[in-house]
Amino acid sequence: MTEPTRQAVMGPDGLEALRQALVRRGRTVVGPTVRDDAIVLAELTSASELPFGWGVEVEAGRYRLRRRSDRMAFAHSAGPQSWKKYLHPERVRQWTADRGPDGTLTVREEVDRPPAYAFLGVRPCDLSAIAVQDRVLVGGPHRDEAYRRRRTGAFLVVVECVEPGATCFCVSMGTGPAVHGGHDLALTEVDDERGHRFWVRAGSEAGAEVLAELPVRPADPTTVARAEEAVTRAAGRMGRTMPPVDLRDLMRDTLEAERWNDVAARCLTCGNCTMVCPTCYCTTTEDVTDLTGEHAERWRRWDVCYDLDFTHMHGGTVRRSGLSRYRQWLTHKIGTWHDQFGSSGCVGCGRCIVWCPVAIDITEEAHALHAEASGRDAEGAGAS
Amino acid sequence: MNVPQPYQVVGRDRETADTVTLTLEPVGDPLPAFRPGQFAMVYAFPRGEVPLSLSGTTPSGTGLTHTVRAVGPVTSALAGLRPGHHVGVRGPFGTPWDLAAARGGDLLLVAGGVGLAPLRPLLLRALDEPRDHRGVALVVGARTPADLLYRDQCDTWAQRAPVAVTVDRPEPGWTGNVGVVTTLLDRVPYQPRNTTAYLCGPEVMMRATARDLVHRGVPASRVFLSLERTMRCGTGHCGQCQLGPLLLCRDGPVVAWDRAEALLAVREL
Numbered sequence: 120m121t122e123p124t125r126q127a128v129m130g131p132d133g134l135e136a137l138r139q140a141l142v143r144r145g146r147t148v149v150g151p152t153v154r155d156d157a158i159v160l161a162e163l164t165s166a167s168e169l170p171f172g173w174g175v176e177v178e179a180g181r182y183r184l185r186r187r188s189d190r191m192a193f194a195h196s197a198g199p200q201s202w203k204k205y206l207h208p209e210r211v212r213q214w215t216a217d218r219g220p221d222g223t224l225t226v227r228e229e230v231d232r233p234p235a236y237a238f239l240g241v242r243p244c245d246l247s248a249i250a251v252q253d254r255v256l257v258g259g260p261h262r263d264e265a266y267r268r269r270r271t272g273a274f275l276v277v278v279e280c281v282e283p284g285a286t287c288f289c290v291s292m293g294t295g296p297a298v299h300g301g302h303d304l305a306l307t308e309v310d311d312e313r314g315h316r317f318w319v320r321a322g323s324e325a326g327a328e329v330l331a332e333l334p335v336r337p338a339d340p341t342t343v344a345r346a347e348e349a350v351t352r353a354a355g356r357m358g359r360t361m362p363p364v365d366l367r368d369l370m371r372d373t374l375e376a377e378r379w380n381d382v383a384a385r386c387l388t389c390g391n392c393t394m395v396c397p398t399c400y401c402t403t404t405e406d407v408t409d410l411t412g413e414h415a416e417r418w419r420r421w422d423v424c425y426d427l428d429f430t431h432m433h434g435g436t437v438r439r440s441g442l443s444r445y446r447q448w449l450t451h452k453i454g455t456w457h458d459q460f461g462s463s464g465c466v467g468c469g470r471c472i473v474w475c476p477v478a479i480d481i482t483e484e485a486h487a488l489h490a491e492a493s494g495r496d497a498e499g500a501g502a503s
Numbered sequence: 504m505n506v507p508q509p510y511q512v513v514g515r516d517r518e519t520a521d522t523v524t525l526t527l528e529p530v531g532d533p534l535p536a537f538r539p540g541q542f543a544m545v546y547a548f549p550r551g552e553v554p555l556s557l558s559g560t561t562p563s564g565t566g567l568t569h570t571v572r573a574v575g576p577v578t579s580a581l582a583g584l585r586p587g588h589h590v591g592v593r594g595p596f597g598t599p600w601d602l603a604a605a606r607g608g609d610l611l612l613v614a615g616g617v618g619l620a621p622l623r624p625l626l627l628r629a630l631d632e633p634r635d636h637r638g639v640a641l642v643v644g645a646r647t648p649a650d651l652l653y654r655d656q657c658d659t660w661a662q663r664a665p666v667a668v669t670v671d672r673p674e675p676g677w678t679g680n681v682g683v684v685t686t687l688l689d690r691v692p693y694q695p696r697n698t699t700a701y702l703c704g705p706e707v708m709m710r711a712t713a714r715d716l717v718h719r720g721v722p723a724s725r726v727f728l729s730l731e732r733t734m735r736c737g738t739g740h741c742g743q744c745q746l747g748p749l750l751l752c753r754d755g756p757v758v759a760w761d762r763a764e765a766l767l768a769v770r771e772l
Contacts, residue, residue: 214506216548216591223530224548224589228506259753261505261738374769401742404735406551415549419735422743429743430733433574434705437732443771451745458748 125327126320127335128342133317134192135166137276137304138239140332146274147234149205151198156184158198160205163239170195177284177358177469180478189310193240196284197468201245201397202238206273207252209421211265213404216415231265237274241302243295244287246277247466248397250301254460255400265419274325277302281349285358286469288482292361294466296353298322304330307346318346359469359482361453362489366463370454373488374446382484383442385477390423392448392471392479398464399452401429424448449484505738507546507591508534510567512584518652522572522617523582526561527590533565534592539624540600540729540757544737545569546591547580554596554734555581556621556703556756567592570620570652596737598757600625604725605699610639611691611721613684613712615704619643619652621729621756622703630663640665640691644684644708648677665691684708685715695720703729710767713760726760747772 129136141148151158152168158175161168169192176183177196187194212229219225241249253270256263280289280296289295298305303326307318318338321327362369393399403422408415422429425444430437438444456464465481472480514526537543537557544552553575559568573582584590602625610629612622622641629639641664645651648670660666667687669680680687684704698721702709709728717723730751735741737752744751747766749758766772 216507216546218548218589222587222589224507224509224591226506226509226546226591256740259739261740263738263740264505374772400740402735403741403743404551406549408549412549419741422741424742432731432733433578438771440771447745447772450747455745455748459745459750 124321124330124335126318126338127330127333128338129317129319129333129335131171131190131192131315131317133319133333133335134169134239136333137329138163138166140329141237141239141274145235146237148237148239150239151193151195153184157182158184158195160198160200160202169193169240174282175284177286177473178478179286179472179480180475182473190315191282191308191310193278193306193308194282196280196282196287197242197245197470197473199395199470199474201395201468201470202241202249203252203397203400205236205238206249206269207256207266207400211419213265213417213419216417218413228264231268233269235272235274236269237276239276241275241277242280242468243277243298244280244289244292244466244468245397246275246298246301247292247294248468249275251398251460251462251464251466252400254462255398258460274329275302276304276306279305279307279346279350281308281353283353283356283358284469284473286472286480287357287467288359288361288469289467290354290357290360291482292463292465292467297350302326307350309342309345309349311345313341316342318342359472359480361467361482362486364489366453366485367455367457369485369489369492370450373492374450376488376491378484378487378491379442379446381487382445382479383440385479386441386445387477388425388441388444389476390425391474391476393423393425394421395470395474396452397466397468397470403428424451449481452481453485505593507544507552507593508532510590510592512586512588512590513566515584515586518570519650521574521582522570522652524558524568524570525581525584526566526568527592528561528563528566530589534594537567537595538599539602539628540621541595541597542737542756543567543569543592543594544596544734545571545581546593547577547584548589548591550580551577552591552593553577553581554737554752556729557595557624558620559624559627570617572617593737596752598755600701600757601699601727602628604727605629606635607637608697608699609637609693611642611693611698611700611716612640613642613688613700613702613704615644615684615708616646616650617652618702618704618729622701623653625701626660630660637694637697638664638692640693641667642684642687642691643668644687644704645670647672648674648679667691683711685711688712688715688719696722699725699727701727706730706767713764717760723761723764724759727757728760728763729756730758730763731756
C-alpha cells in the first residue's frame with residue numbers, strides 16, 4: 120500500500136470536484152458568494168458561485184466590493200458573516216415543556232439533526248475563531264449540545280490568506296495568514312503566468328480521503344514556493360496592528376482610563392460589533408407558550424452586551440453607561456476572555472472595525488489605552 | 504441532559520409579605536446533591552427560569568428548599584405555587600460556601616434581607632458539626648421587622664449560637680437593634696484572625712461588611728461573598744453573569760473578598 124497523497128496541486132476546476140466529493144458524502148457545502156453587494160456565506164450549489172474575480176475594499180465603517188483583474192476566488196478579507204451563523208445559530212429551541220391534566224410537567228430536550236456541514240473557504244483567522252468558540256461552548260464541564268451537534272464532524276476547508284484587508288490584524292493576534300492545523304484540507308491560491316491553481320494539503324484522514332478523489336497533479340516546487348511567498352507577503356501587509364504588549368494586562372490595568380470617555384462619546388451601543396464578531400457567543404433566553412398555555416418552549420437567541428437588559432436585575436441595570444458597555448465588550452474580548460477560557464477572544468479579522476457605523480477601531484482604542492497607560496507610567500516615573 | 508427535571512412542591516411557608524420558602528421533592532430521579540452556597544435554575548412553567556440559591560435540604564436527602572422573593576414575573580409565579588404544583592429544576596451550579604476554610608476556627612455569618620436564605624443551610628450544617636469549629640455567630644439585618652426571614656427558626660438558633668438582629672426601619676413594638684448590620688459586628692463573639700466570614704445580601708452591604716471585617720483582622724481570603732448577576736444558563740455559556748474575569752455561575756456565586764474587592768470597586772463593571 121502506498122501512503123495516501125497529503126499534498127498536491129489542482130486547477131480551479133478542482134473546486135467543483137471538491138464540492139461534489141463533499142456532497143457525495145452527504146454534506147451541505149457552505150462557502151463565500153456575492154450577494155447584495157457583499158461577500159456572504161451561503162450553501163453552494165456550484166463552485167461557480169464562489170466569488171471568482173471579486174475583491175473587497177474595507178476601512179473603518181466602510182465595505183465595498185471591487186472587481187479584480189484576476190480570477191482569484193479567495194482574494195477577499197472577511198465579510199459581514201462568519202461561521203458562527205451555522206455552528207452557533209441565532210435562534211435555537213432548547214426544550215419543549217408540557218403540562219398534563221394532572222399538573223405534571225414533561226420537559227423534552229430538543230435534539231435537532233442539523234446538516235453535516237462542510238465549510239469551503241474558511242480563513243485562518245476564522246478557523247481560530249471556531250477554535251475559540253469550541254473552548255467556550257464545549258471546552259468546559261458543561262457542553263452546549265446544539266453547538267456540539269453542528270461542530271462535531273464539520274469538514275473544514277481552509278484557504279490561506281494572500282490578500283489581507285486594510286482592517287486585518289491576524290498577525291498581531293497570532294491567527295494568520297498561514298494555517299497551523301485544525302483543518303481537513305488547506306488550500307493556497309496562486310494565479311500567475313503559469314495559471315490559476317491551488318496548492319492543496321490534507322490536514323486529517325478525512326481530508327486525505329477527499330483529496331484522493333480530486334483532479335490533482337503532484338505538487339511542484341514552483342507552485343509551493345509561489346504559494347508560500349504569497350502568504351509571507353500577506354503577513355507583511357496587515358492593515359492594522361495591536362500594541363505589542365500583553366493585552367490582558369493592558370485591559371486589567373486601564374479600567375479607569377480617560378480613553379473610555381472618548382470612545383463612549385462616539386459609540387452608539389448598537390451592538391453591530393457583537394453581531395459580526397466570529398467569537399461573540401452571548402445569548403439570552405425566551406420562553407413562549409401556545410394559546411392553551413399548556414405547551415411551552417424555551418428558545419435561546421444571540422444577545423448583545425450593549426443592551427441595557429443584558430445586566431438588568433431586580434435591583435436595576437449594572438452597566439448603565441455606554442462607557443461601561445463598550446468597556447465590557449473590549450476588555451472581555453481581548454482581556455478577561457483569557458481568564459475565562461484560556462485564550463484571547465479576538466482573532467484579528469477586523470469585522471468589528473468595518474461594520475461599526477461610526478468607525479470605532481478596536482486596534483486604535485487598544486493603542487490609545489496603551490499610550491495613556493505608558494504616559495501615566497512615564498509621568499509616575501518622572502515624579503518619583 | 505441539561506433540561507429542567509420535574510420536582511413537586513411538597514411544602515410552602517410564607518416568610519414575609521413577598522417571600523415564601525418552597526420545599527421541592529423530585530418526581531423522578533433527584534439531581535446530584537446540592538451543597539450550601541450552590542444554586543439551581545428553577546423553571547416556573549410556562550414563564551421561565553431564575554437562579555435560586557439552595558436555602559435548605561430535606562430529611563429525605565433528595566429534596567431542595569428554595570426561598571424566593573417575588574420581584575419579577577418568574578419569581579412571582581414561583582411564590583404563587585402551592586403544594587402539589589410542579590416546577591423544573593436544573594443544577595447544582597456554582598461554587599459552594601467553603602466550610603472547610605473555617606475548620607478549627609470561628610464562623611461568622613452576616614445576612615442582609617433575603618440573603619439569609621443561602622446562608623441557612625451553611626448555618627445548619629455548622630450547628631450540626633460543633634466539634635469542627637470553635638464557634639458560630641449570626642448577624643442578620645433587614646429593612647423592617649416584617650422583612651425578617653425564618654423568625655421562629657432564628658429564636659431556635661439563638662439558643663445554640665449568638666444571633667444579633669437589626670432593622671433599618673423599626674415598627675411599633677420593635678425593641679431590638681436599629682441600623683445597618685455593620686453596627687453589630689462587635690456584638691457577637693469571634694476572634695477576627697481566626698474567623699471565616701460568610702456574607703450574603705445587597706452588594707453595598709457586603710462591601711461594607713467585608714471592609715469592616717478585614718479592618719478588624721479577618722483575612723480577606725477568608726471573607727466569602729455570594730454575588731449576583733443576570734444568569735440565563737447556569738452552565739457558563741450565555742455570558743451574562745460576567746464580573747470582570749469571573750463567570751459568576753462557574754467561578755461564583757461564592758467568591759472570596761481578596762478576589763472580589765478590586766472587581767466590585769470598579770463602577771459598572
